[in-house]
Amino acid sequence: NPPNSDITINTKGSDWLWAVFAVMLLTDLLMMGWMFTLPKGRRTFHHLSIFILTTASIAYFSMASNLGGTPVRVEFNGDREGLTRAIWYVRYIDWVITTPALLLELVLATGLPLSDIFALMFFDEVMIVTGLVGALVASSYKWGYFAFGCAALIYIWVILLGPALKSSAALGPEFRKAYMLSAAYLSFIWALYPIAWGLADGANIISPDSEMIFYGILDLLAKPVFTLWHVYQISRLDYTKMQL
Numbered sequence: 001n002p003p004n005s006d007i008t009i010n011t012k013g014s015d016w017l018w019a020v021f022a023v024m025l026l027t028d029l030l031m032m033g034w035m036f037t038l039p040k041g042r043r044t045f046h047h048l049s050i051f052i053l054t055t056a057s058i059a060y061f062s063m064a065s066n067l068g069g070t071p072v073r074v075e076f077n078g079d080r081e082g083l084t085r086a087i088w089y090v091r092y093i094d095w096v097i098t099t100p101a102l103l104l105e106l107v108l109a110t111g112l113p114l115s116d117i118f119a120l121m122f123f124d125e126v127m128i129v130t131g132l133v134g135a136l137v138a139s140s141y142k143w144g145y146f147a148f149g150c151a152a153l154i155y156i157w158v159i160l161l162g163p164a165l166k167s168s169a170a171l172g173p174e175f176r177k178a179y180m181l182s183a184a185y186l187s188f189i190w191a192l193y194p195i196a197w198g199l200a201d202g203a204n205i206i207s208p209d210s211e212m213i214f215y216g217i218l219d220l221l222a223k224p225v226f227t228l229w230h231v232y233q234i235s236r237l238d239y240t241k242m243q244l
């Protein structure tokens with residue numbers, strides 16, 4: 001167990017984490033195999049996917065091994081007063097690397113101007129780092145960080161649904177269609193993360209095992225499923241129209 005956490009995962013939780021680890025790693029290897037069949041100029045999206053899946057594999061290896069968590073006080077009254085919960089900070093280290101890469105994967109096929117890409121990267125980092133700090137804070141100030149993180153996510157949606165949609169349409173209807181499908185899927189999945197945070201790290205309503213199932217399903221949908229499907233869509237488009 002992470003040192004001294006009163007509320008943490010059990011063996012079943014750990015088995016599930018090993019299963020998610022295996023899926024991340026297998027998808028990673030699959031992406032590498034696929035990448036080697038392509039010429040250098042067509043590998044950008046595969047590279048990003050490999051960065052994402054490698055990072056996620058290491059994060060899941062850590063959590064499955066009961067590492068990457070730390071006790072934070074979560075109970076403030078009644079007989080459970082003073083109890084600590086394992087807060088899995090390794091998750092946020094994963095996300096600070098992988099979520100900007102996921103956004104890049106999405107918008108590099110749209111011709112979005114660099115100024116908007118930088119804004120996306122910045123707000124994404126704000127979102128993840130406020131989530132991490134909020135999770136480690138024991139007092140109700142944590143919800144202040146959560147609010148900053150949610151505001152950053154809203155700004156990400158504004159860029160994805162405004163300028164990015166517009167620039168993908170300028171590349172042609174096939175670009176707009178591929179972008180729309182991927183952006184709608186990503187936006188929906190990402191909306192579920194703050195809900196999981198509120199129930200787990202935030203309010204300590206669901207157990208750490210349920211937290212692992214909730215985030216695990218989201219991570220499988222947001223990483224292996226998203227990247228395989230998105231890269232497949234993109235691989236059918238005209239790469240000469242993209243600035244890679």
Ligand code: RET
Nearest residue numbers: 127131149150153190193194197219222
């Ligand atoms: C936090 C808490 C603060 C408010 C918000 C959050 C959103 C997190 C998101 C995470 C996405 C992670 C992905 C991982 C890949 O597998 C940090 C939970 C808005 C959207 C896609």
